[in-house]
Amino acid sequence: MLGSLxxxxxxxxxxxxxxxxxxxxxxxxxxxxxRAYIFTDGEDVMGTAVVSMRPGKKMDHQGIKVELIGQVDMLHDKSQSYDFFSICKDLEPPGSLYESKQYKWKFGAVDKQNETYSGINVRLRYFVRLVVLRSYAVNITKEVDMIVQNVYPPPELNNNIKMEVGIEDCLHIEFEYDKSKYHMKDVIIGKVYFLLVRIKIKHMELNIIRRESTGTGAAGQQTDNETLTKSHTMDGAPVKDQCIPVRLYLTGFDLTPTYKNVQNKFSVRYFLNLVLVDEEDRRYFKQQEVFLWRKKIG
Structure with a gap:
C-alpha cells in the first residue's frame, strides 16, 4: 500500500x-x-502508522495523530457529509522529525453499532486517518477503510405474514409467508391461494425490493427503489382453489440488514413484491415489508 507523499x-x-x-x-x-477487514461492534481496532523520512531531510510539524471516524456521506452532495463518530489519539507532540518513525496505535472496545453501507445515494463508512499537522503547509493525511458487520441472535417474536388481495369479481387471492423477519442467508417459504380467478394469468413472480430513503421532510427526502431479484414462482394460468408453493433462497442476493433511520440520515427497508402478470402484460401486485438481519453462520 502506497503512502501519501x-x-x-x-x-x-x-x-x-x-x-x-x-x-x-x-x-x-x-x-x-x-476490500477491507471486517470488524464488529465492541471490538478493538489497532494497527501501525509509519512516517518515512527521506535521509538527510527535516520536517517541522504541529503534531502527529491517528483518528477513527464513522461518517455518513451523501454521494451527490458532499456538503451533507456527517461525522457521527470520532476518536483521536496523539502519536507525537509538535516538533521536528529527522528520521523515519513507526507508531503502534489502538482504539479499545470501540462502539460500532451502525453497519457499513454503500447505496445509491448514501454511504456509511468507518476509516482510520493518519494526520501530520503542518502550520504553514497542507496537512499530510492517509486514510484506510474498515468494514463493520454485526451479527444478532434470532428475534424472539417472528410472526408469519398472511394477507388477502383482490379485484372485485375478477381476482381474489390469499398469500402467506412463514415469517416476517429473515436472516440474510434464509429461505422465504410461503403459499399463494387462488380463491377466485377470472382473468387470464400468464405467470407469477416474487420480487425483493430494496427501498433506500435519504434526507428528512417531504421536500428534502429522496427515495429510490431497487429490484434485487425477479423469481418466477408460477407459469401458466391458475385455477380456482389452487395453492402455489413459494420458496426463495436469499443466499446470493445483494442484501444488507434493514437500517432504520440511521443517524437521522437514511433508512434501508426491504419488501416482498408478489406480482401477477396477465396475458395482456398488465401487472397486479401486492407489497409486504420484511425485516432483514445478519445471523452468525456456523
Whole structure:
C-alpha cells in the first residue's frame, strides 16, 4: 500500500494489525475492487502508522495523530457529509522529525453499532486517518477503510405474514409467508391461494425490493427503489382453489440488514413484491415489508 507523499520530504502509511483469519469484504456497491477487514461492534481496532523520512531531510510539524471516524456521506452532495463518530489519539507532540518513525496505535472496545453501507445515494463508512499537522503547509493525511458487520441472535417474536388481495369479481387471492423477519442467508417459504380467478394469468413472480430513503421532510427526502431479484414462482394460468408453493433462497442476493433511520440520515427497508402478470402484460401486485438481519453462520 502506497503512502501519501509530501513532496520528497516524507511519506506516510497506516495499516491494521489483523490476524490471518480475519475476513474481508468489498468496499464498493458493485462488490468489486478494493476490500477491507471486517470488524464488529465492541471490538478493538489497532494497527501501525509509519512516517518515512527521506535521509538527510527535516520536517517541522504541529503534531502527529491517528483518528477513527464513522461518517455518513451523501454521494451527490458532499456538503451533507456527517461525522457521527470520532476518536483521536496523539502519536507525537509538535516538533521536528529527522528520521523515519513507526507508531503502534489502538482504539479499545470501540462502539460500532451502525453497519457499513454503500447505496445509491448514501454511504456509511468507518476509516482510520493518519494526520501530520503542518502550520504553514497542507496537512499530510492517509486514510484506510474498515468494514463493520454485526451479527444478532434470532428475534424472539417472528410472526408469519398472511394477507388477502383482490379485484372485485375478477381476482381474489390469499398469500402467506412463514415469517416476517429473515436472516440474510434464509429461505422465504410461503403459499399463494387462488380463491377466485377470472382473468387470464400468464405467470407469477416474487420480487425483493430494496427501498433506500435519504434526507428528512417531504421536500428534502429522496427515495429510490431497487429490484434485487425477479423469481418466477408460477407459469401458466391458475385455477380456482389452487395453492402455489413459494420458496426463495436469499443466499446470493445483494442484501444488507434493514437500517432504520440511521443517524437521522437514511433508512434501508426491504419488501416482498408478489406480482401477477396477465396475458395482456398488465401487472397486479401486492407489497409486504420484511425485516432483514445478519445471523452468525456456523
Amino acid at each position: 509530501f513532496g520528497s520530504v516524507c511519506s506516510i502509511d497506516i495499516t491494521f494489525d489483523a490476524e490471518q483469519n480475519r475476513k474481508t469484504a468489498a468496499l464498493g456497491k458493485d462488490k468489486k475492487g478494493e
